[in-house]
Amino acid sequence: xxxxxxxxxxxxxxxxxxxxxxxxxxxxxxxxxxxxxxxxxxxxxxxxxxxxxxxxxxxxxxxxxxxxxxxxxxxxxxxxxxxxxxxxxxxxxxxxxxxxxxxxxxxxxxxxxxxxxxxxxxxxxxxxxxxxxxxxxxxxxxxxxxxxxxxxxxxxxxxxxxxxxxxxxxxxxxxxxxxxxxxxxxxxxxxxxxxxxxxxxxxxxxxxxxxxxxxxxxxxxxxxxxxxxxxxxxxxxxxxxxxxxxxxxxxxxxxxxxxxxxxxxxxxxxxxxxxxxxxxxxxxxxxxxxxxxxxxxxxxxxxxxxxxxxxxxxxxxxxxxxxxxxxxxxxxxxxx
Ligand SMILES: [Mn+2]
Numbered sequence: 001x002x003x004x005x006x007x008x009x010x011x012x013x014x015x016x017x018x019x020x021x022x023x024x025x026x027x028x029x030x031x032x033x034x035x036x037x038x039x040x041x042x043x044x045x046x047x048x049x050x051x052x053x054x055x056x057x058x059x060x061x062x063x064x065x066x067x068x069x070x071x072x073x074x075x076x077x078x079x080x081x082x083x084x085x086x087x088x089x090x091x092x093x094x095x096x097x098x099x100x101x102x103x104x105x106x107x108x109x110x111x112x113x114x115x116x117x118x119x120x121x122x123x124x125x126x127x128x129x130x131x132x133x134x135x136x137x138x139x140x141x142x143x144x145x146x147x148x149x150x151x152x153x154x155x156x157x158x159x160x161x162x163x164x165x166x167x168x169x170x171x172x173x174x175x176x177x178x179x180x181x182x183x184x185x186x187x188x189x190x191x192x193x194x195x196x197x198x199x200x201x202x203x204x205x206x207x208x209x210x211x212x213x214x215x216x217x218x219x220x221x222x223x224x225x226x227x228x229x230x231x232x233x234x235x236x237x238x239x240x241x242x243x244x245x246x247x248x249x250x251x252x253x254x255x256x257x258x259x260x261x262x263x264x265x266x267x268x269x270x271x272x273x274x275x276x277x278x279x280x281x282x283x284x285x286x287x288x289x290x291x292x293x294x295x296x297x298x299x300x301x302x303x304x305x306x307x308x309x310x311x312x313x314x315x316x317x318x319x320x321x322x323x324x325x326x327x328x329x330x331x332x333x334x335x336x
Contacts, residue, residue: 003142006131007149013113013129017085019049021108023075025091026055026098027275029249030168030203033059035089035117035139037066038161042143042152053078055098060246062202066164067157075100080107085115088127090139092120092297117142122288122297137177140165144185156193163194167203171253176301213241218251218266226322229261234269252277262325263287265318273308276317285325293320 001007014020022039024032036052043050053075063069075097080086086108088094094101105126108114116127119136136142140162147154147162154162166186170178173186190196214237222231233248241247245268255264256279263285268275276294278287280301288303294317296305307313 001149002145003131003133003149006129007146009129010115010131010146011150013085013115014043014048017048017083017113019083020051020085020087021078021080021083021112022050022052022087022089023091023097023104024054024089025096027057027246028054028059030060030063031138031140031165032090033063033069033072034066034161034165034168035143036072037068038140038143038147038158038165039087039089040068040071041155041158041161042147042150049082051078051083055096055101057098058244058246060249061208061244062206063164065198065202066161075104078104080104081111083108084112086112087115087117089117089143090119091116092118092122093124094126117146120297121299135179135181137175137179137182138166138169140169141182141185144189148188154189154192156195159189159192159194160199163189163196164199164203167196167199172200172204177299208243208247210241210243211247214238214243214247215251217241218248219254222255224261225318227260227262227325227327228265228318228321229255229258229263230265230267230318231255232267232269232274249277252279255279256281262327263290263321265321267307267314270306273306274314274317275304275306277304278302278321284327290321290324293324 022036024036040050040052052071053073055075059072091097094105097104114127115129117131117139119133119139119142121134123132133142144162217237218231218233252264252266263278263280266277278291280287286300288298288300291297291303291305294305296303298304307317
């Protein structure tokens with residue numbers, strides 16, 4: 001057993017339930033979407049009603065190959081009172097689900113049993129059963145271990161879905177969150193029939209032309225504030241390129257690899273401010289701490305927050321981050 005006590009509690013909760021709601025976060029990524037779909041497939045053939053809901057944001061088009069992806073619904077369309085078990089996946093806290101998150105969690109707690117399965121260090125343990133494993137590179141890594149505990153056989157479709165979440169969160173097993181166990185779990189999924197070719201092509205190679213046009217413009221606007229490299233995506237840029245916001249997701253990782261940058265930020269212009277996504281390449285800068293200064297959170301090398309206000313708030317953010325990431329011991333000048 002990988003998670004003896006949590007797996008037993010989750011098994012019991014599922015057995016007791018008649019209708020299950022699976023929920024994941026806003027601006028969904030591969031791990032969020034794959035977590036829902038994998039859990040859904042694992043319950044296939046089951047007599048229970050199972051619905052899947054996501055916080056606001058576009059489902060990335062490159063995940064279109066995943067089975068049952070068209071069954072995903074927006075959280076706003078869900079009547080949570082219909083469900084007696086609600087499972088939050090890949091969501092560190094209720095706000096991560098979006099503006100409706102806290103109301104949803106409150107309603108879920110009033111009517112249903114609530115389970116929280118996640119790998120974020122910043123998870124607030126908001127559920128009745130919390131299966132949290134910050135050592136896991138992806139929620140789909142936890143789910144693979146959980147499904148094994150529950151005795152669910154991995155079909156090629158489930159394996160492909162779980163592998164999608166792992167590949168997505170590890171950028172193809174390349175992030176420092178990738179552990180020996182991540183590789184072992186991946187090997188298990190591959191042997192169970194995961195279509196790795198399809199996943200790697202869909203996540204990392206094939207992209208629409210609109211993405212290239214958006215990237216060209218966003219990279220063209222890239223600039224430094226101190227050692228922070230950053231750029232912005234606006235509504236105008238999206239309409240000029242014909243891209244949707246999710247097509248900009250990889251830009252911040254790309255920026256983080258720039259020599260001389262200690263952290264990278266992507267600012268998504270919103271009517272009331274910005275959504276910010278941050279990355280760092282090395283151990284020296286913990287972007288979850290930086291995001292925390294602006295009421296955000298995440299992982300040490302990938303985190304996010306929101307800014308509300310105008311250009312002056314954006315400037316305050318940029319200046320604050322630049323100041324925070326300045327090397328603490330200044331390099332002595334003209335010493336040699
Ligand atoms: Mn994740």
